[in-house]
Amino acid sequence: MASSNNNANPFLHGSLFPGFMVPIFSHIWANSDDLNSQLFDKIMQRKEKDQGVTASNKGGWQSKPALQQWAGAPGKELHQRFLMAINYASAQFLASNNQPTGKLQWDINAWANVNSKGDSNELHIHPSSTWSGVYYVEAGDPVKDVPDSGNISFINPLLSERMSFFANEIPDRRSMTPVSGQMVLFPSYLQHMVRPYFGDKPRISIAMNARKTPYP
Secondary structure: OOOOOOOOOOOOOOOOOOOOOOOEEEOOOOOOHHHHHHHHHHHHHHHHHHOOOOOOOOOOOOOOOOOHOOOHHHHHHHHHHHHHHHHHHHHHHHHHHHOOOOOOEEEEEEEEOOOOOOEEEEEEEOOOOOOEEEEEEEEEOOOOOOOOOOOEEOOOOOHHHHHHHOOOOOOOOOEEEOOOOOEEEEEEOOEEEEOOOOOOOOOOEEEEEEEEEEEO
């Protein structure tokens, strides 16, 4: 009679997998100093003659859209970077769900943000788009006494999980400390905010929406 092995793992063939995933893609583009310098100049020149708009921004300056047109050659180069990242992230996400990628078409719109000391962005979403994203031209100064200065924070969209599933153990938000040359993509439905920035240098970013065509 074979003896049972009490030390055997009864869950050897079990698996824990994410049933639903909220994708957030982050990439730091190498050799971006020259592009960032050109974008910096274009944005600051635009800021001098464009009073901008107020949306989620509390303080700071947000340009009108269509940056890829008014920012000239560096704006077009950044547009291509966004397109490459969107296609890559989309392919990875669809493959993780066992779906074919195919050839995707995108309508991309971008705008610039300049935050100075004390400026922030309120909690918001970007409706009627597929991906949203941000590229950091100048991430600004780290602030020793305020470690979350200028951080972008994402809120867990699964409300029932936030209320009842390990609610005290799992944070209900994820934050990222940006660096210059970093690009971040996330679903447009994902609630996000930018913490107040307290550095001395201006913090300059370019946000964008990418709408899949046909949509949704």
